Each structure stands twice: as C-alpha cells, then as structure tokens.
Amino acid sequence: MGTVYKHELKSAWKSLLVWSICVGGMGFACILLFSGVKESMGGLADSFASMGAFSEAFGMTQLSIATLPGFFASEVGTVHALGGAMFAAVLSTMMLSKEEDGHTGEFLFSLPLARGKIVLAKGGAVVTLVLLFNLVCVGLYLFGIVILGEEMPMKEFFLFQGMQVVLHLEVAAVCYGISAFQKRNKFGIGLGIVLLLYAYDLLARVVPDLEKGQWLSPFSYSNAADILSTGKVKAGAVVFGVAVLAGGFCIAYERYTKRDLAT
C-alpha cells in the first residue's frame, strides 16, 4: 500500500510543483503588489462596495479592498480557491481512471494488493497532495505578508486557509468518486464541476431564491470575504461539505472494488 502511495506522490510531484508555484506565486505577487496599489485603492474601494449584486457576489460589501484583508479576499482568496479546486479536480478525476486509460491496470492489479488498498493508497495520495498544495501556497502568502509588513488578522487568515483545505478536499473527493466510474481520463468533468459550483455560489449570493441553497456549494463556507470579515464559518455548510467529502471517498471505494476493470 505504501509503495502505491509513494508511487502516486512521485508521479504527481511535478504537477504539484507547477500548480502550487503558479497559484501560490500569483498570490505572493498580488500581496507584494498591495503596497504599490494601496493608495489608489481608496477611491476604488468605495466604487467596488457600491456595485450592488456584483459587490455582494464578491464580498466587497463586507471588506474594503483598500485594506490587506479586503485586497487578499478579493484577489488572492478567489485565485487560491479556484486554482486549488482545479488542481484537486484534475488530480483526483484521473487518479483511478488513469490505470485503465494508460493500460497499466493489468500490471498494478495483478500484483498482490487488494483493490480496496489501492483505492485507499491513491486516496491518501490525493489528500496528501492537496495538503501540500495548500501548505506551499500558505507559506508563500505568509512570506508575502511578512515582506509587506501590513497587518493581517492571523486567526481569520488560518481559518480561511483551513476552510480552503476542506473545499479542495471536498472537490477532490467528489472527483475521486467520479474517477471510480471512468475508464478514460476525463478531467474536463472535474473542471466543469469546479466552475459549476463556483458559479452556483456567485448566483446564490445575488439571487434571493437561491440564497437558502447556498450551502450546496463548498465555495459558500470557504469564501474569503465572509471569513476574513466575520471570523466565522457557516457550520451547516461545512458539515454538509465534510459529509460529501466522506461520501465521495466511500463511493469511490465501493464502486472501484466491485467493478470490472477494462484493459
């Protein structure tokens, strides 16, 4: 089991490096840019806050873009949430299906390792890679904040990053479940799910009829503006998210241990 886990980590490390450096690097650059744009943000902040539904959707009614938490929430928070969710989706949508897509299943599954253990090892690798992605990004953001020397509410910052981990793991689990049904790599499905959930969250923030169902999207409980302004998370949505997370991995296990493998 450990061999498969290590094999998956080794196979994905380049992808992890590219995604985490790109997303984390962008966030790092954005944070450093803040000192340069801070002065000019004063006027923009009022404009951003008075754009009605647009401001609501992006949380600009709660935080001022002229402050580091507001700037971080509007620029870095969104990129990190979407970038991380896309990384998790691409990674986990292909995690199981790639064995059949690449015709390597006959090699791996004829070795003495129960299919359930392989599902667990690969699932463990997904979780580790998502955690490492977030760790690298958080490291870069903190580095940027230290260099910048601006004040950032750290409790809220870490709560936000914690919720980002849950968001990324939830997306990963859903896509891992989907991967167990696929015989070909279809990472487009994963990316589609991420964009759909993100769009749904934006809509639910501005369309009153959808407001009650906002918790369906994991972007609802991990919104940077919400967390950085209140220091709280929507507990119900988190519980639902964790249930989906567990469900995704359970479905993957159940399906993959029972179905016929294609060659």
Next chain:
Amino acid sequence: MKSLGRFRKGEEMEKVIEISNLTKHYGKHRGVSEVSFCVEQGDIFGFLGPNGAGKSTTIRSMLGLIKYDSGSIWMFGKDSRTQQEAILREVGYMPSEAMFYPQKKVKDIIKMAADIRKRDCGEEAGMLCERLQMDTEKQIGELSLGNRKKVSIVCAMQHKPRLFIFDEPTSGLDPLMQTEFFALIREYVKAGATCMLSTHVLSEVKQYCNRVAIMREGKLQCVDEVANITKTSAKRIRIIRDGKREDFLYEGNLNELYKELMGRDIADILIEEPSLDEIFMHFYKEGEV
C-alpha cells in the same frame, strides 16, 4: 469437458488451478460459459483459441480483474473470490500488452513490483535482466513492445512464483529472446512451478506444453494432453479422383471411405495424421470434419 487425471510416482498431482462452470457475461454479450478445467502442478498448460474465444476473460477472472457471474475458481486450494491477494502472491502474470508507467525507469518498475510483493528480488531480477539483455536505466516510454515484454517477464518471474500466467508472451520478442524465455520457463517448472500459457502460436504449444485447452466462442472445446490430442482418429486425406484434387479431414471408419472411393478413377491418394494446426482449426471451425 473432462480432463484426464494425471499421476506421477503413484500420486495424484496437486491441482494448482481448478475452474468449475465459470460463466461471465458483459451485459448482453457473451464472455465465457460453463468453462471447467484444471491445471496441475508442473504443467505447462497451453490455452488456445481465436480472438474473442474467451481466453482473456478466463485469465482476467482468475486474476480478479473482472468479477465472474457464476462458477468457481480455486487456485492453490484458495477461493479466488475471497483470497485474491493471497493467490496473487503466488502468481507471476505477464499481460499481452505489457504497459507500464512511461515516465518511470525499467529498474523502478521492477523494484515497484518487488516492493508491492514485499520481497527483495534483486538477485533474481539481476539474473533475469542479464539473460534477457535488458538495460534497466532506460525509461519505459523509450522501449519497444519487445523490450516492454522483457520488463514484464522480469516482473512476472523475479519473485519465483508457484504459477506463471502468460498472455501471448512471445509476440514482439525476437526468436533469440523467445528461446531464452522458454528456457527460463522450463527451468522454473523443473524447480516446481506451473505455467499457463495463452497463445495463438501452435508450434509453441506443440514444442513446450504438455497439456492444452481449446476455447471457441466462450466455450471450452477440449482439454487434454497435447500428445492425446494429436492422436486423433481423424485423417488428412489428399486425393486426386475423377481428375479433381481434393484435400479434407476424415474422421470415421476407413472402410466406409474405401467403399465411397470404389469405382472412382483414383489417380493418387495420401492418408496421413493431421497436424496440430489442423486439429486446432478443427476445434475452431464449427461443424467441420
């Protein structure tokens, strides 16, 4: 189809594979139906059949890659449904495609297979790589089919399993390597292993296998010793009669054939034993002979 019991030194040989009434359908499509046969310890067992006959379905069911609908598969006295992992510990499998992770090096793949088996197979793997003339520093993505087959052979043999299952092992291998491959099999079988070989190459079966099963359209047509199968009552008849050249397999009373030929203008006649190829084709083609 009943297999012949085999005895050595007065003892019944251990059954390494016991398949009873194996049935597998892919939705509405046929996979295999009511397949039963045994492979005994020390056998080099040929598994013959045209494409779509059900050979791969049988092998994949044995390895647990697919779940069969009914019947049973016992290997080393263990139920394949419940003790798959324990069974696979004793098996060395070489798939027909021999596909690995293209970004990995040959040595990484060989080590990965050994690590999953929790075995240190370095010495045996080294010997196999040397005999198969394999460069272990190369990346899998750079290898030809033949070289990937060699990697597959090492992965299947390095842990000295009790049972080898090979699916079309020699396709892509040059004649020199084919000879080396069969020499290795003979050595391992001599040391107590058993081998099941799915192939289209009849000469391999004739030269290396002691027993053979023939599949057609998902059903087992025959299981027997290769020597017994070739000892059929069917005869190959080559005849020139009434100015026409005829060539056919005849199974039955030769007196009836003689009566049939009486009064005809026979220019030439040759009656001979059919080759293994012909017997094989006989089982493949419906309603012939």
